[in-house]
Amino acid sequence: MKKTKTKLTGISLLLAIAMTVMSACGANGNNAANSGAQPTTSPSAETASPSAETTPASEEPTPETQDEGTLTVYLNDFDDIIGPMFEAATGHKINLVKGNGAEIMSRIQAEKGNPHWDVVWLDAMPTVYGMGEDNQLLTDWVPDNAAKLKDTYQAYVPANKSFYPTGAHAAGIIVYNTNAYTADQAPNSWDDFAKPEFKGAVGMADPAIAAPAFPFVARFFSEKQLDGGKTFFDSLFANGLKVYPKNPNVAAALSSGEIKAAALQESNAYGLVNSGEPIGIIWPEDGAPASVRVAAIQKNTKNPNAAKAFVNFLLDPATQQQLIDQGDESYFEPSVPGVNPKADRAADANLVAADAAWAFEHEAEIKQWFADKAVK
Missing domain, CATH: 3.40.190.10 (Periplasmic binding protein-like II)
Incomplete structure (x- = not known):
């Protein structure tokens, strides 16, 4: 009988210890919630303690991503x-x-x-x-x-x-060789490039190669739409428009007298003037296509x-x-x-750019059409 009583007392003691541990764990959980940990219960639990300063884990600062090289x-x-x-x-x-x-x-x-x-x-x-x-x-x-x-x-x-x-910058402004034309004789608008007096005398860069040349071409196509753009450039090709790979090639042709006028990117144009070349610059009133x-x-x-x-x-x-x-x-x-x-x-330089979305949508078609025409 005495042995049975001792055994029951030992079990009671173990149960008491277990209950004490569980109680402590519960207390620690409550302390964690009160210390700002993100609750995992329903939203009502969050509103039950409006004074608690909780910080969601997603808003905690994270280390800056490190770069891997140059x-x-x-x-x-x-x-x-x-x-x-x-x-x-x-x-x-x-x-x-x-x-x-x-x-x-x-x-x-x-x-x-x-x-x-x-x-x-x-x-x-x-x-x-x-x-x-x-x-x-x-x-x-x-x-x-x-x-x-x-x-x-x-x-x-x-x-x-x-x-x-x-x-x-201007993907193209009007430039001319001053040994060939005076300012009054030179083309003063883009439409002038199609006039008979400038037949075979005008050049520009290839929009499939020179980065600024596509924005130049795209401005006319976006303004006049596809058919109108083709009509405009058809008139220039019919008048002997020469196409060069890049703007420096256009500049060289202009300096040598191979062509007498051009649509030339503005840094190249001012570079010719500053180097003493016989070059005049005209910013057309209807705007210069922008790159x-x-x-x-x-x-x-x-x-x-x-x-x-x-x-x-x-x-x-x-x-x-x-x-x-x-x-x-x-x-x-x-x-x-x-x-x-x-x-x-020029203080009154007027830049006009084609809409990027429109130009991108039609870029391949315009470049292909232009390339076909330039080859001919």
Whole structure:
């Protein structure tokens, strides 16, 4: 009998200990809830303690993603100074891969399954717009300096925020050899290129090769629509329009006298004037087709911090001013206020750009039609 009583007492003791542990666990759970842990019960449990400062796990700060290496930027063959400028300002290392529009886009297309680039910076707003539509670009990210964009340039930013404009320049202005024409004799409008007195005397760059040349052509097609654009350029081809691969080739033909007038990208035009060539410049009253330079980030970039820093850097007024003051392609209209264009650039320069979505939709058709005509 005595042994049975002892056995029951031991069991009672074990039960008491177990109940004490369970009670302690329950108390710790209550303390955890009161200390701010996200509740897992119904919403009513959350509202039962309005004074509790709860922080959902999804809102807790996370470590910044680390870059894996050197930032690689694919860009048109301009502005070598941007690399040293960026590295000095931010400390990020940068690798510039340069080429004309066709070369850069061919490289991007070839690497589509395994991109080697982090940022693309091109005179090709319609093409880059298409990359955004093709899910190749980082979207819905807003650089701090985007708030500084002029209204005109804010309007260029697509709804998905896949790229940002860093400026624009004339994809083509009217230039002429002053040994051949006076200012009064030279063509003063785009329609003048079809006049008999300029037969065989006019040239331009190939829109399938030169990055600014497609925005030039696209402006006429978007303004006049496809049939009207074809009619317009048919009139120029019928009058002996010559097509050269790139704008420097057009400039060389103009200087040599091979052609006497041209639609020439503005940095090339002012470069000829500044080097002492007998060249006159005319900004047509109906506007010069604009090539909008845009920057975009590759969707799966392995260097997101440097990539975002680079795009933001391009939108800084100080950066754009330095590019104008010291850059190779220094003749352009800045996309942010507080930046002074070149003093000799026309104060009344009127830039008109084709709608990026429309131009992208019809890009392949226009380039193919133009290529067929140029070959003939």
